[in-house]
Amino acid sequence: MRVALVHDWLTGMRGGERCLEVFGELFPDADLFTLLHVPGSVAPVIERRRVITSFLQSIPGVERRYRLCLPLFPAAIRSFDLAGYDLILSSSHAVAKSVRVPRGALHVCYCFTPMRYVWDLYDDYFGARAGFVARTAMPPLAAALRRWDRRTAAGVHHFIAISRFVADRIRRCYARHAEVIYPPVDVSRFRLGEAPDDFYLVASALAPYKRVDLAVEAANRLGRRLLVVGTGPEARRLRARAGPTVELLGWRDDAEVAELYARCRALLFPSVEDFGITPLEAMAAGRPVVALGQGGALETVIPPGGAEPATGLFFAEQTVDALATAIRRLESEPEAFAPKALRRRAEGFDRPIFKDRIAQALAAHWKAHRATC
Numbered sequence: 001m002r003v004a005l006v007h008d009w010l011t012g013m014r015g016g017e018r019c020l021e022v023f024g025e026l027f028p029d030a031d032l033f034t035l036l037h038v039p040g041s042v043a044p045v046i047e048r049r050r051v052i053t054s055f056l057q058s059i060p061g062v063e064r065r066y067r068l069c070l071p072l073f074p075a076a077i078r079s080f081d082l083a084g085y086d087l088i089l090s091s092s093h094a095v096a097k098s099v100r101v102p103r104g105a106l107h108v109c110y111c112f113t114p115m116r117y118v119w120d121l122y123d124d125y126f127g128a129r130a131g132f133v134a135r136t137a138m139p140p141l142a143a144a145l146r147r148w149d150r151r152t153a154a155g156v157h158h159f160i161a162i163s164r165f166v167a168d169r170i171r172r173c174y175a176r177h178a179e180v181i182y183p184p185v186d187v188s189r190f191r192l193g194e195a196p197d198d199f200y201l202v203a204s205a206l207a208p209y210k211r212v213d214l215a216v217e218a219a220n221r222l223g224r225r226l227l228v229v230g231t232g233p234e235a236r237r238l239r240a241r242a243g244p245t246v247e248l249l250g251w252r253d254d255a256e257v258a259e260l261y262a263r264c265r266a267l268l269f270p271s272v273e274d275f276g277i278t279p280l281e282a283m284a285a286g287r288p289v290v291a292l293g294q295g296g297a298l299e300t301v302i303p304p305g306g307a308e309p310a311t312g313l314f315f316a317e318q319t320v321d322a323l324a325t326a327i328r329r330l331e332s333e334p335e336a337f338a339p340k341a342l343r344r345r346a347e348g349f350d351r352p353i354f355k356d357r358i359a360q361a362l363a364a365h366w367k368a369h370r371a372t373c
Contacts, residue, residue, distance in 0.1 A: 098152035184354035193262030201264035206232030261285035286339025309341035
């Protein structure tokens with residue numbers, strides 16, 4: 001069986017690339033197709049295989065400005081020739097799921113979300129804070145991309161969603177069913193923190209929809225120390241708003257981030273996420289989470305008062321006031337969050353569990369596919 005892996009782009013090791021790393025272990029000889037690849041930016045198990053990139057790779061400086069190439073994404077992903085492959089496993093949050101599938105091949109998509117730029121988060125990317133050209137040009141382009149995205153969903157035989165939240169979005173956008181297999185957290189990367197330092201942590205891409213500004217403003221208001229790990233287009237604006245207790249650390253490697261998790265007072269998670277791996281990483285280090293009570297966080301964070309041990313607190317509204325109130329509440333009841341119980345929660349999403357579930361799902365879909373060929 002010849003296997004092709006398809007991934008949107010390879011520019012760093014984020015949650016999607018952690019999943020791709022597992023797919024690479026399951027299929028060590030598979031070729032990997034991606035819009036563009038920054039060499040050295042991803043794990044060795046990904047780097048050492050055959051990587052086929054699109055024509056976007058030849059654009060000067062594309063690794064810094066690839067999101068500006070959004071209008072070219074459909075042509076780029078459809079340019080790949082997958083003739084001769086039997087199984088296509090795409091991992092998609094943009095256009096990877098829209099690859100052309102040869103006759104007789106099975107296409108399974110592990111879907112992080114339908115293309116967020118043109119569906120649920122359009123206003124976050126192209127609303128009031130976008131430039132005049134983007135606000136003017138994007139409405140017709142976004143409408144065309146939505147039609148194309150919906151149409152090319154027909155090329156996927158089976159969707160696997162990263163959360164029930166995303167499965168519902170797939171149903172709304174594509175009118176398709178998706179089974180749910182949660183992404184992995186590599187629990188072994190994290191040590192159990194017992195005595196935290198006096199700081200809060202945000203670990204996030206600095207994109208508008210992540211709402212890191214809420215964490216910055218809450219820390220300013222409360223006079224709490226906040227460390228922000230991550231890079232992105234919001235960095236300059238956040239740095240300008242940061243008070244004396246807030247520090248933007250930029251990019252940090254895995255070992256440094258794991259140590260920050262173990263030492264922080266709690267992780268602040270103010271965005272509506274498709275799933276959100278960072279709350280589970282914090283739990284793996286024995287640290288609680290203060291999360292917006294929407295999206296994927298509802299499937300991982302357990303608030304106090306239930307049958308299971310608590311792993312964090314929710315705040316109901318995406319406002320500074322609500323987040324600041326939740327931080328004060330967490331400080332008033334630190335005994336509610338036992339580090340060992342937090343880690344046990346993370347272990348339910350551990351990497352070997354993900355690998356086994358994905359392997360079982362693919363085997364079942366392949367068996368059914370072969371029976372109908």
